[in-house]
Amino acid sequence: MDRGKRALAEIDGQAGQKVIDALADIAPDFATYLFEFPFGDIYSRPGLDLRSREIATIAALAAMGNAAPQLKVHIEAGLNVGLSKEEIIEILMQMAVYAGFPSALNGLFVAKEVFSDR
Amino acid sequence: MDRGKRALAEIDGQAGQKVIDALADIAPDFATYLFEFPFGDIYSRPGLDLRSREIATIAALAAMGNAAPQLKVHIEAGLNVGLSKEEIIEILMQMAVYAGFPSALNGLFVAKEVFSDR
Amino acid sequence: MDRGKRALAEIDGQAGQKVIDALADIAPDFATYLFEFPFGDIYSRPGLDLRSREIATIAALAAMGNAAPQLKVHIEAGLNVGLSKEEIIEILMQMAVYAGFPSALNGLFVAKEVFSDR
Amino acid sequence: MDRGKRALAEIDGQAGQKVIDALADIAPDFATYLFEFPFGDIYSRPGLDLRSREIATIAALAAMGNAAPQLKVHIEAGLNVGLSKEEIIEILMQMAVYAGFPSALNGLFVAKEVFSDR
Amino acid sequence: MDRGKRALAEIDGQAGQKVIDALADIAPDFATYLFEFPFGDIYSRPGLDLRSREIATIAALAAMGNAAPQLKVHIEAGLNVGLSKEEIIEILMQMAVYAGFPSALNGLFVAKEVFSDR
Amino acid sequence: MDRGKRALAEIDGQAGQKVIDALADIAPDFATYLFEFPFGDIYSRPGLDLRSREIATIAALAAMGNAAPQLKVHIEAGLNVGLSKEEIIEILMQMAVYAGFPSALNGLFVAKEVFSDR
16 A cells, blocks of 8 residues: 555656545545555556556547546656657547547647646 | 558568458458548657557557557557567556556457467 | 325435426426436335435445536435434445545535534 | 338348347347337438438448448448448548548448358 | 538628637637538539538537537528528427437527527 | 455356456456455445346446346346346336437347256
């Protein structure tokens, strides 16, 4: 769990902490699971670097097209672990091929929002 | 279109050619679009390396969970452009976090099939 | 249709009536279908109790992740037919396993909104 | 219900009857609902011709990408109500724009199977 | 590309131009792809009339349920190419059969918004 | 992890063990995560009984429509924890309302296969 907390702080920064805080009064155990499984287990595995992991996550969330808040957090996270804005745009444009132009467009507009907030 | 044909051959190899061949008697124009947009336009862009592009595609197809034949082609493609088997397994396991354990499991079993065919 | 109207009133309460009212000027026949098929036919069947039916609906809507307004109505409905807040939280957390953490998180935040409105 | 049975026979032909038969020993009431709501209610409405209704259904099923058996039935149904093979191919190719190339490809291969069975 | 620009202007009108404008500072190449593939290639093909193409698109976007902004644009586009409001309502109601009542309801409320804006 | 192994054995029985075995040569760590998070953490929580948990899982997997192997395992699991065949049929039919008739039909045919294998 400590490993997960450190990974979450490193990757998602303040955006991740806000999610944890928002869970406190409704499902505090779910915050524990978020630390333990995605961050303590998966993101801490040595077999794939964090930059590659964020490429995978941004692509998946944009393709699924039903998780805009989490896509926002992970576009932030991608910038935190070394992806450039240009690379993130490339990933999102590529999703037009696999999930259609609407998913790509909606992902690009989430990125636009994140980039202009910085 | 020539750029797309070269990109398709480099990335997808024989698996890509089989898809093109299967379209010949039903929708030959769609083969042209496949050459032009995904491969001639998107995969040929310089802003993201092919290894990163295949990470994004494998993640998206596994997360969507409704495109097993294309996931198979792109696990092959990932190996062709330099991803290791271990890295592909990491990407697929990570999808449990974003799309659930069934999508990850079904992706892992597609990978198992590709790896054992080689 | 009368059976459906009574079932809708019992299960969805005011939230269901608002949906019916909103359809009046655009698709009044669709309100009739809503009374007849989901409520007159399905929810009125004796083979499964209403509490179990709402567990199924909350789980499905959270897992699909593209129907937030309907998930809100059915979290209300779940409380109306006897599910506790804690049980609804359990159902939503469980969806992390089958549809990923984003679907579970987005469902939990819909529940948070419903619970604080009461 | 009689109206639904006639509509199902006209639109889906033998393929629809096979689905009804397969339900007999597991969920016979569901066959009744299939007659009543989709066919007795929706497809019998005068506001949209059957050709247009089948365009909508083929597009939706191909885009969702998780209902191959039903897509097969409705490609048959499209031919039954006057769509040409070429028009069906156009609809399926167009889905590449909205749901990605994999959904379009998988839909085209379902059509190929239907066309060669005839 | 010129053909695509003309098709986009004819079909999507001002709503399409707004999307193109919004891409200018984040992904201008994606606007080019939008002109070229969906509009220059697909919508310009002679094998299916524009009215039928918009039926397919409205159905697909409503069924997928994760692309409300694009559904709004294409309900406008449907009206532009000759669909009546009543026909668009029929298409959306029919999606209850294939994608469930929530997708149909959410589509109907997008249509209500478009119709009242006119 | 021991708690998860016991829960998996109780709920999924042999079908769960087969999944674990199939992972051994490709992703053995993923079997560990399956024991730990879904079964050790979620299914072992006291706030919701196993019968209710399986209602939620069967509903979600049928609604998503892209996880037939897992739906099969959980229809078995539902029978193991006390759901009757009739109740499982009710859950699957209800999914027609929320995810469309194709998802319900495909779920019913998975159930038919499980019931006839017993």
